[in-house]
């Protein structure tokens with residue numbers, strides 16, 4: 001889940017946060033998220049290439065947050081999940097528009113674009129990916 | 140001639156019933172719901188706003204037509220609920236769909252008709268050859284003061300249109316606008332909720348401008364009401380568009396397909412674009428659509444749109460979004476709309 005960081009560091013990660021752009025290693029076919037410029041398996045033989053994730057995957061594991069971090073008080077309870085993308089990379093993200101009783105491992109999800117946080121007193125609003133159950137899975 | 144190459148809709152998942160709001164304020168739920176012709180309205184999630192709804196609608200439009208977002212040369216987002224007073228919604232949306240950086244972009248505001256104003260701008264850019272494709276979006280997450288009559292209808296949703304010349308699924312044959320200075324509805328900078336000049340809302344506002352734009356379009360094109368298979372009028376409630384249709388002698392069946400307000404409330408800038416999207420979801424090649432928006436302040440934009448044989452199934456139809464719903468109590472709704480300050 002994207003945390004609140006400095007304005008510059010959030011801005012630099014716009015391609016990753018908005019469009020799920022990352023990298024993969026052509027040598028071994030491993031997809032990374034977030035991006036790496038070095039493959040830990042292939043090391044010096046790494047051939048790093050850019051890709052944009054399709055944005056579909058499934059819930060690998062999840063946890064329901066009842067004690068929020070600052071700024072998320074209105075949102076509790078909310079769900080943090082490890083999502084396994086169809087490309088194979090795993091990432092942590094918030095699940096939204098999901099009923100807690102429907103939550104299960106393996107649930108198909110797709111990317112959506114949501115507000116993550118906003119600075120206090122008229123600060124910048126941070127937007128990024130979250131995941132939501134694929135339509136028809138959760139009515 | 141510029142036309143619609145792709146379109147996409149998005150409506151948040153949450154709903155509150157008019158009945159639930161009426162109970163809280165001790166009003167007669169059935170009288171209010173019946174008077175407005177609205178049963179329930181959509182409510183955005185805490186993490187949704189005009190930018191996220193616009194992005195989802197734009198992504199759906201891209202999914203519909205499959206064009207490369209880098210070919211989009213203009214992005215215009217129409218709304219009266221842009222999250223920032225200064226900093227465009229259009230830049231975030233454009234970045235999120237991958238249309239930057241060779242791009243013209245801006246936000247539009249014209250109460251409920253900013254989305255159709257954006258469509259007209261994109262048509263002109265396409266017809267003049269300035270861009271191959273333009274993206275026009277109408278979205279709102281409108282708010283009513285708790286207890287104000289507006290609270291029963293102010294809803295959230297939006298639709299996006301990719302305007303171009305090649306492989307159009309519907310051609311925009313003509314557009315006509317009717318604009319005057321009318322004090323029917325306004326919101327000052329820094330005010331969370333709008334004000335309305337009640338005596339200007341009906342005839343001097345809505346009806347005069349919808350009529351002016353529609354009659355102007357008919358005169359310009361030579362079409363008669365009978366020539367149209369479907370009609371979409373701006374829908375601040377369920378009653379106004381039906382009354383307008385009745386005055387024009389348009390049968391109910393032609394207007395019902397694009398009338399979403401009874402189920403989702405008034406989505407302001409999203410209202411006419413969403414109604415049009417619902418019609419395109421079911422329209423067949425050769426059919427003719429009349430769509431007239433209305434924006435307080437005031438003006439109306441009318442369009443004559445002919446469906447081509449390239450029209451195809453929408454993978455994310457408006458109907459699915461209308462039917463996907465989960466109900467909130469008034470307390471949950473207050474939290475969702477951040478009407479309490481923490």
Ligand SMILES: [Zn+2]
Nearest residue numbers: 025028039042
């Ligand atoms: Zn490798």
